[in-house]
Amino acid sequence: MSQNSLLLRLSINAFNQLRTFEEIYTDNYARLHNVAVKMVGDRENASDIVQEVFIGLYEKLSGGTVVLYLNTYLYRATLNKCFDCINRQKRYSTLEVVPENSVEDGSLESRERKVVIRRALSKLKPVERAILIMYSEDFSYKEISDATGIRFSSVGKTLARTLDKMENQLKSQRYELY
Amino acid sequence: MNCIDKDILQRYLDGEMDPDQKAQVDKHLKECQPCRIQLELLQTRAVQIKKALKSLSDKEAVRPLLSSMVDGKRSVIESKELQHKNASGNGWKPVTRLFYGIAVACAIILLFLYTPWIKPEESQDVIQMQAVIQEVDANRPYSEQETVITVIDPDGKVTYLK
Numbered sequence: 001m002s003q004n005s006l007l008l009r010l011s012i013n014a015f016n017q018l019r020t021f022e023e024i025y026t027d028n029y030a031r032l033h034n035v036a037v038k039m040v041g042d043r044e045n046a047s048d049i050v051q052e053v054f055i056g057l058y059e060k061l062s063g064g065t066v067v068l069y070l071n072t073y074l075y076r077a078t079l080n081k082c083f084d085c086i087n088r089q090k091r092y093s094t095l096e097v098v099p100e101n102s103v104e105d106g107s108l109e110s111r112e113r114k115v116v117i118r119r120a121l122s123k124l125k126p127v128e129r130a131i132l133i134m135y136s137e138d139f140s141y142k143e144i145s146d147a148t149g150i151r152f153s154s155v156g157k158t159l160a161r162t163l164d165k166m167e168n169q170l171k172s173q174r175y176e177l178y
Numbered sequence: 179m180n181c182i183d184k185d186i187l188q189r190y191l192d193g194e195m196d197p198d199q200k201a202q203v204d205k206h207l208k209e210c211q212p213c214r215i216q217l218e219l220l221q222t223r224a225v226q227i228k229k230a231l232k233s234l235s236d237k238e239a240v241r242p243l244l245s246s247m248v249d250g251k252r253s254v255i256e257s258k259e260l261q262h263k264n265a266s267g268n269g270w271k272p273v274t275r276l277f278y279g280i281a282v283a284c285a286i287i288l289l290f291l292y293t294p295w296i297k298p299e300e301s302q303d304v305i306q307m308q309a310v311i312q313e314v315d316a317n318r319p320y321s322e323q324e325t326v327i328t329v330i331d332p333d334g335k336v337t338y339l340k
Contacts (some may be wrong), residue, residue, distance in 0.1 A: 136231035156189040
Protein backbone atom coordinates (compact mmCIF):
# COMPACT_ATOMS: atom_id res chain seq x y z
CA MET A 1 0.00 0.00 0.00
CA SER A 2 1.94 3.00 -1.15
CA GLN A 3 1.35 6.53 -0.06
CA ASN A 4 0.39 7.38 -3.65
CA SER A 5 -2.53 5.00 -3.64
CA LEU A 6 -4.02 7.05 -0.81
CA LEU A 7 -4.20 10.00 -3.11
CA LEU A 8 -6.27 8.17 -5.67
CA ARG A 9 -9.47 10.01 -6.04
CA LEU A 10 -12.33 7.73 -5.32
CA SER A 11 -15.94 8.08 -6.31
CA ILE A 12 -17.68 7.30 -3.11
CA ASN A 13 -20.85 9.07 -2.31
CA ALA A 14 -24.39 9.32 -3.54
CA PHE A 15 -23.80 12.70 -5.13
CA ASN A 16 -20.80 11.33 -6.99
CA GLN A 17 -18.52 13.74 -5.25
CA LEU A 18 -14.87 12.91 -5.41
CA ARG A 19 -13.04 12.84 -2.14
CA THR A 20 -9.73 11.35 -1.18
CA PHE A 21 -9.53 8.74 1.49
CA GLU A 22 -7.46 11.18 3.49
CA GLU A 23 -10.28 13.74 3.44
CA ILE A 24 -12.78 11.15 4.59
CA TYR A 25 -10.42 10.11 7.36
CA THR A 26 -9.72 13.66 8.53
CA ASP A 27 -13.37 14.70 8.42
CA ASN A 28 -14.80 11.73 10.29
CA TYR A 29 -12.14 10.46 12.68
CA ALA A 30 -12.94 12.67 15.67
CA ARG A 31 -16.69 12.12 15.59
CA LEU A 32 -16.39 8.36 15.13
CA HIS A 33 -13.84 8.21 17.91
CA ASN A 34 -16.18 10.08 20.23
CA VAL A 35 -19.02 7.67 19.53
CA ALA A 36 -16.72 4.69 20.11
CA VAL A 37 -15.30 6.10 23.37
CA LYS A 38 -18.78 6.57 24.77
CA MET A 39 -19.89 3.15 23.57
CA VAL A 40 -17.04 1.04 24.93
CA GLY A 41 -15.92 3.29 27.76
CA ASP A 42 -12.22 3.55 27.09
CA ARG A 43 -9.94 5.38 24.77
CA GLU A 44 -7.66 2.52 23.77
CA ASN A 45 -10.39 0.19 22.54
CA ALA A 46 -12.13 3.11 20.82
CA SER A 47 -8.97 4.00 18.89
CA ASP A 48 -8.54 0.38 17.80
CA ILE A 49 -12.16 0.19 16.67
CA VAL A 50 -12.02 3.37 14.60
CA GLN A 51 -8.72 2.29 13.08
CA GLU A 52 -10.20 -1.07 12.08
CA VAL A 53 -13.19 0.71 10.52
CA PHE A 54 -10.96 2.90 8.37
CA ILE A 55 -8.77 -0.02 7.38
CA GLY A 56 -11.92 -1.88 6.34
CA LEU A 57 -13.10 1.12 4.31
CA TYR A 58 -9.71 1.49 2.69
CA GLU A 59 -9.69 -2.15 1.64
CA LYS A 60 -13.22 -1.85 0.29
CA LEU A 61 -12.45 1.27 -1.73
CA SER A 62 -9.11 0.07 -3.03
CA GLY A 63 -10.77 -3.23 -3.98
CA GLY A 64 -13.07 -1.28 -6.26
CA THR A 65 -16.24 -1.32 -4.13
CA VAL A 66 -18.28 1.85 -4.32
CA VAL A 67 -19.62 2.91 -0.94
CA LEU A 68 -22.72 4.94 -1.65
CA TYR A 69 -23.73 5.98 1.83
CA LEU A 70 -20.42 6.70 3.40
CA ASN A 71 -21.65 8.07 6.73
CA THR A 72 -24.05 5.19 7.21
CA TYR A 73 -21.26 2.74 6.43
CA LEU A 74 -18.83 4.38 8.85
CA TYR A 75 -21.24 4.62 11.78
CA ARG A 76 -22.75 1.21 11.23
CA ALA A 77 -19.30 -0.39 11.05
CA THR A 78 -18.18 1.48 14.16
CA LEU A 79 -21.27 0.52 16.13
CA ASN A 80 -21.01 -3.14 15.08
CA LYS A 81 -17.40 -3.25 16.21
CA CYS A 82 -18.41 -1.56 19.48
CA PHE A 83 -21.10 -4.22 20.03
CA ASP A 84 -18.49 -6.95 19.51
CA CYS A 85 -16.15 -5.21 21.92
CA ILE A 86 -18.89 -4.89 24.56
CA ASN A 87 -19.66 -8.61 24.20
CA ARG A 88 -15.99 -9.47 24.67
CA GLN A 89 -15.79 -7.22 27.71
CA LYS A 90 -18.83 -8.95 29.19
CA ARG A 91 -17.43 -12.41 28.47
CA TYR A 92 -13.97 -11.92 29.87
CA SER A 93 -14.56 -9.40 32.59
CA THR A 94 -16.58 -9.73 35.73
CA LEU A 95 -15.76 -6.17 36.71
CA GLU A 96 -18.11 -3.32 36.05
CA VAL A 97 -17.46 -1.71 32.69
CA VAL A 98 -16.19 1.61 33.92
CA PRO A 99 -12.51 1.44 33.01
CA GLU A 100 -10.18 3.47 35.14
CA ASN A 101 -8.00 4.58 32.25
CA SER A 102 -10.93 6.53 30.87
CA VAL A 103 -10.66 9.17 33.55
CA GLU A 104 -10.19 12.55 31.97
CA ASP A 105 -8.76 15.74 33.35
CA GLY A 106 -10.86 18.06 35.38
CA SER A 107 -11.89 18.62 38.93
CA LEU A 108 -12.69 15.74 41.24
CA GLU A 109 -16.36 16.65 41.04
CA SER A 110 -16.44 16.58 37.25
CA ARG A 111 -14.53 13.28 37.21
CA GLU A 112 -17.04 11.79 39.61
CA ARG A 113 -19.90 13.01 37.44
CA LYS A 114 -18.32 11.38 34.42
CA VAL A 115 -17.97 8.09 36.27
CA VAL A 116 -21.66 8.26 37.20
CA ILE A 117 -22.66 8.97 33.59
CA ARG A 118 -20.50 6.12 32.31
CA ARG A 119 -21.98 3.76 34.87
CA ALA A 120 -25.52 4.77 33.89
CA LEU A 121 -24.65 4.25 30.21
CA SER A 122 -23.16 0.84 30.89
CA LYS A 123 -26.48 -0.28 32.40
CA LEU A 124 -28.24 0.25 29.06
CA LYS A 125 -28.42 -2.36 26.34
CA PRO A 126 -25.78 -1.80 23.62
CA VAL A 127 -28.40 -0.71 21.06
CA GLU A 128 -29.97 1.73 23.51
CA ARG A 129 -26.53 3.06 24.29
CA ALA A 130 -25.93 3.56 20.57
CA ILE A 131 -29.21 5.43 20.09
CA LEU A 132 -28.55 7.73 23.02
CA ILE A 133 -24.97 8.46 22.03
CA MET A 134 -25.92 9.23 18.44
CA TYR A 135 -28.77 11.43 19.69
CA SER A 136 -26.36 13.31 21.93
CA GLU A 137 -24.12 13.87 18.89
CA ASP A 138 -27.09 15.55 17.19
CA PHE A 139 -27.73 12.89 14.57
CA SER A 140 -31.14 12.84 12.91
CA TYR A 141 -33.61 9.99 13.45
CA LYS A 142 -32.88 8.83 9.90
CA GLU A 143 -29.16 8.62 10.59
CA ILE A 144 -29.76 6.85 13.90
CA SER A 145 -32.04 4.37 12.14
CA ASP A 146 -29.49 3.71 9.37
CA ALA A 147 -26.59 3.21 11.75
CA THR A 148 -28.32 1.09 14.38
CA GLY A 149 -30.65 -0.88 12.14
CA ILE A 150 -33.75 0.16 14.13
CA ARG A 151 -36.79 0.91 11.99
CA PHE A 152 -37.14 4.64 11.30
CA SER A 153 -40.70 4.67 12.60
CA SER A 154 -39.55 3.16 15.93
CA VAL A 155 -36.71 5.54 16.64
CA GLY A 156 -38.87 8.11 18.45
CA LYS A 157 -40.48 5.54 20.72
CA THR A 158 -37.22 3.72 21.46
CA LEU A 159 -35.45 6.99 22.09
CA ALA A 160 -38.15 8.20 24.51
CA ARG A 161 -37.92 4.90 26.43
CA THR A 162 -34.14 4.98 26.47
CA LEU A 163 -34.17 8.55 27.77
CA ASP A 164 -36.54 7.37 30.54
CA LYS A 165 -34.13 4.57 31.43
CA MET A 166 -31.13 6.85 31.41
CA GLU A 167 -32.96 9.38 33.55
CA ASN A 168 -33.83 6.67 36.08
CA GLN A 169 -30.27 5.33 36.10
CA LEU A 170 -28.87 8.80 36.69
CA LYS A 171 -31.44 9.54 39.39
CA SER A 172 -30.68 6.26 41.16
CA GLN A 173 -27.08 7.45 41.41
CA ARG A 174 -28.20 10.82 42.74
CA TYR A 175 -27.18 12.68 39.59
CA GLU A 176 -29.06 15.95 39.41
CA LEU A 177 -30.61 16.34 35.99
CA TYR A 178 -32.89 19.28 36.66
CA MET B 179 -59.07 15.59 23.75
CA ASN B 180 -56.61 12.92 24.86
CA CYS B 181 -53.17 13.99 25.95
CA ILE B 182 -50.17 13.28 23.75
CA ASP B 183 -47.88 10.29 24.23
CA LYS B 184 -44.36 10.86 25.42
CA ASP B 185 -42.78 9.47 22.26
CA ILE B 186 -44.84 11.79 20.06
CA LEU B 187 -43.79 14.75 22.19
CA GLN B 188 -40.20 13.54 21.89
CA ARG B 189 -40.47 13.50 18.10
CA TYR B 190 -42.11 16.93 18.21
CA LEU B 191 -39.31 18.50 20.19
CA ASP B 192 -36.69 16.84 17.98
CA GLY B 193 -38.40 18.24 14.88
CA GLU B 194 -38.92 14.75 13.49
CA MET B 195 -42.56 15.13 12.53
CA ASP B 196 -44.43 15.76 9.31
CA PRO B 197 -46.15 19.20 9.06
CA ASP B 198 -49.71 17.85 9.47
CA GLN B 199 -48.92 15.96 12.63
CA LYS B 200 -46.96 18.93 13.96
CA ALA B 201 -49.96 21.22 13.40
CA GLN B 202 -52.13 18.82 15.39
CA VAL B 203 -49.68 18.75 18.26
CA ASP B 204 -49.35 22.53 18.19
CA LYS B 205 -53.12 22.87 18.39
CA HIS B 206 -53.32 20.45 21.32
CA LEU B 207 -50.49 22.14 23.19
CA LYS B 208 -52.29 25.49 23.00
CA GLU B 209 -55.20 23.98 24.83
CA CYS B 210 -53.50 21.59 27.25
CA GLN B 211 -51.31 22.85 30.05
CA PRO B 212 -50.21 19.40 31.39
CA CYS B 213 -48.86 18.55 27.92
CA ARG B 214 -47.01 21.86 27.76
CA ILE B 215 -45.42 21.13 31.12
CA GLN B 216 -44.58 17.59 29.98
CA LEU B 217 -42.98 18.96 26.80
CA GLU B 218 -40.93 21.40 28.82
CA LEU B 219 -39.72 18.62 31.11
CA LEU B 220 -38.82 16.41 28.15
CA GLN B 221 -36.92 19.25 26.57
CA THR B 222 -34.93 19.97 29.73
CA ARG B 223 -34.25 16.26 30.17
CA ALA B 224 -33.03 15.87 26.58
CA VAL B 225 -30.76 18.91 26.88
CA GLN B 226 -29.33 17.74 30.21
CA ILE B 227 -28.70 14.16 29.06
CA LYS B 228 -27.12 15.40 25.84
CA LYS B 229 -24.93 17.72 27.89
CA ALA B 230 -23.97 14.89 30.24
CA LEU B 231 -23.04 12.61 27.34
CA LYS B 232 -21.17 15.37 25.55
CA SER B 233 -19.02 15.80 28.65
CA LEU B 234 -17.69 12.28 28.01
CA SER B 235 -16.23 13.30 24.66
CA ASP B 236 -12.56 12.58 24.38
CA LYS B 237 -11.03 15.96 23.68
CA GLU B 238 -7.52 14.55 23.74
CA ALA B 239 -8.08 12.01 21.00
CA VAL B 240 -5.09 12.14 18.71
CA ARG B 241 -5.72 11.14 15.16
CA PRO B 242 -2.99 8.71 14.11
CA LEU B 243 -1.15 9.57 10.93
CA LEU B 244 -2.94 7.98 8.03
CA SER B 245 0.26 6.69 6.43
CA SER B 246 1.35 4.94 9.62
CA MET B 247 -2.09 3.41 10.00
CA VAL B 248 -2.34 2.02 6.48
CA ASP B 249 1.30 0.99 6.16
CA GLY B 250 1.24 -0.79 9.46
CA LYS B 251 -2.21 -2.27 9.11
CA ARG B 252 -1.09 -5.85 8.55
CA SER B 253 0.84 -5.97 11.76
CA VAL B 254 -2.03 -4.25 13.59
CA ILE B 255 -4.53 -6.80 12.37
CA GLU B 256 -2.22 -9.69 13.16
CA SER B 257 -1.46 -8.46 16.64
CA LYS B 258 -5.16 -7.92 17.32
CA GLU B 259 -5.99 -11.42 16.18
CA LEU B 260 -3.29 -12.66 18.48
CA GLN B 261 -4.74 -10.64 21.33
CA HIS B 262 -8.18 -12.13 20.75
CA LYS B 263 -6.66 -15.58 20.59
CA ASN B 264 -4.79 -15.01 23.80
CA ALA B 265 -7.87 -13.60 25.47
CA SER B 266 -9.87 -16.69 24.65
CA GLY B 267 -7.06 -19.16 25.19
CA ASN B 268 -7.06 -20.80 21.78
CA GLY B 269 -9.77 -19.11 19.80
CA TRP B 270 -12.51 -21.57 20.76
CA LYS B 271 -15.75 -20.56 22.33
CA PRO B 272 -15.93 -21.27 26.09
CA VAL B 273 -18.62 -23.94 25.62
CA THR B 274 -16.59 -25.69 22.94
CA ARG B 275 -13.51 -25.45 25.12
CA LEU B 276 -15.37 -26.99 28.04
CA PHE B 277 -16.68 -29.79 25.83
CA TYR B 278 -13.22 -30.61 24.48
CA GLY B 279 -11.78 -30.44 27.98
CA ILE B 280 -14.29 -32.96 29.30
CA ALA B 281 -13.75 -35.25 26.29
CA VAL B 282 -9.99 -35.24 26.77
CA ALA B 283 -10.33 -35.89 30.51
CA CYS B 284 -12.64 -38.87 29.85
CA ALA B 285 -10.26 -40.26 27.25
CA ILE B 286 -7.35 -40.09 29.67
CA ILE B 287 -9.35 -41.80 32.44
CA LEU B 288 -10.48 -44.58 30.09
CA LEU B 289 -6.97 -45.06 28.81
CA PHE B 290 -5.70 -45.28 32.36
CA LEU B 291 -8.37 -47.76 33.41
CA TYR B 292 -7.97 -50.11 30.46
CA THR B 293 -4.25 -50.04 30.04
CA PRO B 294 -2.74 -53.30 31.41
CA TRP B 295 0.07 -51.49 33.14
CA ILE B 296 1.31 -54.61 35.00
CA LYS B 297 0.92 -57.70 32.93
CA PRO B 298 0.98 -60.85 35.08
CA GLU B 299 4.06 -62.77 34.06
CA GLU B 300 3.38 -66.05 32.43
CA SER B 301 3.99 -68.80 34.90
CA GLN B 302 7.11 -70.84 34.27
CA ASP B 303 6.11 -73.45 36.85
CA VAL B 304 5.38 -76.94 35.72
CA ILE B 305 2.37 -78.28 37.39
CA GLN B 306 3.03 -81.66 38.65
CA MET B 307 1.18 -84.08 40.76
CA GLN B 308 3.29 -85.83 43.21
CA ALA B 309 2.73 -88.26 45.97
CA VAL B 310 5.10 -89.67 48.51
CA ILE B 311 4.49 -93.27 49.40
CA GLN B 312 6.40 -94.13 52.49
CA GLU B 313 5.92 -96.73 55.05
CA VAL B 314 7.82 -95.75 58.08
CA ASP B 315 9.01 -98.33 60.54
CA ALA B 316 10.13 -96.52 63.57
CA ASN B 317 12.24 -99.43 64.81
CA ARG B 318 14.52 -99.60 61.77
CA PRO B 319 17.24 -97.05 60.80
CA TYR B 320 16.07 -94.41 58.27
CA SER B 321 18.75 -95.40 55.75
CA GLU B 322 17.36 -98.86 55.50
CA GLN B 323 13.90 -97.71 54.71
CA GLU B 324 12.61 -97.10 51.16
CA THR B 325 10.77 -93.99 50.05
CA VAL B 326 9.04 -93.90 46.67
CA ILE B 327 8.01 -90.55 45.18
CA THR B 328 5.58 -90.75 42.28
CA VAL B 329 5.68 -87.70 39.99
CA ILE B 330 3.14 -87.21 37.21
CA ASP B 331 4.07 -84.31 34.90
CA PRO B 332 1.53 -82.34 32.74
CA ASP B 333 2.03 -84.75 29.87
CA GLY B 334 0.90 -87.58 32.00
CA LYS B 335 4.33 -89.16 32.32
CA VAL B 336 4.76 -90.99 35.55
CA THR B 337 8.12 -91.11 37.25
CA TYR B 338 8.94 -93.06 40.36
CA LEU B 339 11.74 -91.65 42.39
CA LYS B 340 13.21 -93.98 44.97
